[in-house]
Amino acid sequence: MAMLEVKDLHVHYGVIEALKGISMSVNEGQIVALIGSNGAGKTTLLQSISAIKKKTSGEVIFLGNNITSATPKKIVSEGLTQVPEGRRVFTGLSVYENLMMGAFLRKDKAAIEEDLQKVYTQFPILEQRKNQDASTLSGGEQQMLAMGRALMARPKLLLLDEPSMGLAPILVKEIFSIIQEINSTGTTVLLVEQNAKMALSIADYAYVLETGKISLQGTGSELADSPEIQKAYLGG
Template sequence: MSMLEVKDLQVYYGVIQALKGISFHVEQGEVIALIGANGAGKTTTLQTLTGIIPAKAGSIIYEGKNLTKTPAHKIVEMGMAHVPEGRRVFADMSVYENLLMGAYTRKDKNEIAQSLEMVYKRFPRLKERTGQRAGTLSGGEQQMLAMGRALMSKPKIILMDEPSMGLSPIFVNEIFDIIKEVSESGTTVLLVEQNAKKALSIADRAYVLETGSITLEGKADDLLHDESVQKAYLGE
C-alpha cells in the first residue's frame, strides 16, 4: 500500500475544471517532484491534498485512510504538513512564535522543545534571529522559516510548493540541500517546483502536470533526460 494514493482527483473553481481526474502515488521515504508550467494545477493539487480546497470527485488515500472530506487541521494531526507558495509566514510575529504555530496540534511540551532544537540545528540562521519579526527576514530566511514551521508539526510527509521562488541562486542551492536532508532523515517529500532541473535532480520519481492533467511520469533521472521535458521545462 502506498503512503499516499490519489485517484481520479477532480477540482473545480466555479465552472472551470482545474484538475481533470489526476492519479498518482507517493511511497514512504520518496522525494516526488510535480513539475509543470504556471496554471498547470500544481498548487491546486497540494491545497486539495491538505484540505484547503475541496475535491469535486476522486479520492485521496493517506496511510489507508480516505482524506477527501477531512478538515485541514486534522490532516496536519495525521502527519501531513504543507509549506505554501510564497512562504506565508506571520509577518508581525517573531521567528520563535512562527515556529510554535507549526506545533499547534501537538500537546507534549518536551517533544515540542526537542523539535524546536532540531529546527534550530537544521536552520542556524533562524536561531540567530529567534526574536526577530518574521516580516523583516530576507526571502530565503522566510523560506527557511516556512519549512521549519512545517517540520514543527512532526510530519511524516511534507508538501512543498515552489520553495525556490524568488530566491537568489545561493539560497536556492541551500534550500535544496535542506530538502535532501529532510528526506534523508526519513520524511517523505512531495515537491512542486518551477525549477524543474533542480527538482528532478533530487527526486526519485516525477509527474508532469499540464492544464490539470498528468501527461508524463517516470523516474526523475529519465525525465531529466527526456527530450520533450528538456524542451518544455529545462530550457534546452
C-alpha cells in the same frame, strides 16, 4: 506501500475544470516532484490534497485512511503538512513564535523543545534571529522559517509548494540540499516546483502536469533525460 494515493481527482473553479482526473502516488521515504508550467494545476493539486481547496470528485488516501473529506486540521494531525507558496510567515510574530505555531496541535512539551533544537540545528540563522519579527527576514530566511514551522508539526509527509520561488540561485541550491536532508531523516516529500531541473535532480519520482492532467511520469533521472522535458522545461 504508497503513503499517499490520489485517485481520479477532479477540481473545479466555478465552471472551469482545474484538475481533470489526476491519479498519482507517493511512496514512503521518497521525494516526489510535480513539475509543469504556470497554471497547470500544481498548487491546486497540493491544496486539494491538504483540504484547502474543495474537491469535485475523486479520493485522497493517506497512510491507508481515506482523508478525502477530512478537515485541514485533521489532515495536519494525521501527519501531512504543507509549506504554502509565497512562504506565508506570520508577520507581527517573532521567528520563535512562528515556529511554535507549527506545533499548535501537539501536547508533548519535551518533544516540542527537542524538535525546536533540531530546527535550530538545521537552520542556524533562525536561532540567531529567534526574537526578531518574521517580517524582517530575507526571502530565503522566510522560506527556511516556513519549512522549519512545518517540521514542528512532525510531518510524515511534507508538501512543499514552490520553495525556490523568488530566491537567488545560491539560496535555491541551499534550499534543495535542506529538502534532501529533511528527506534523509525520514520525512517523505511531495514537491511542487517551477525549477524543473533542480526538482528532477533530487526527485526519486516525478509527474508532469499539463492543463490539469498528468502528461508524463517516471523517475527523476528518466524525466531529466527525456527530450520532451528538456525542450519544454530544461531549456534543452
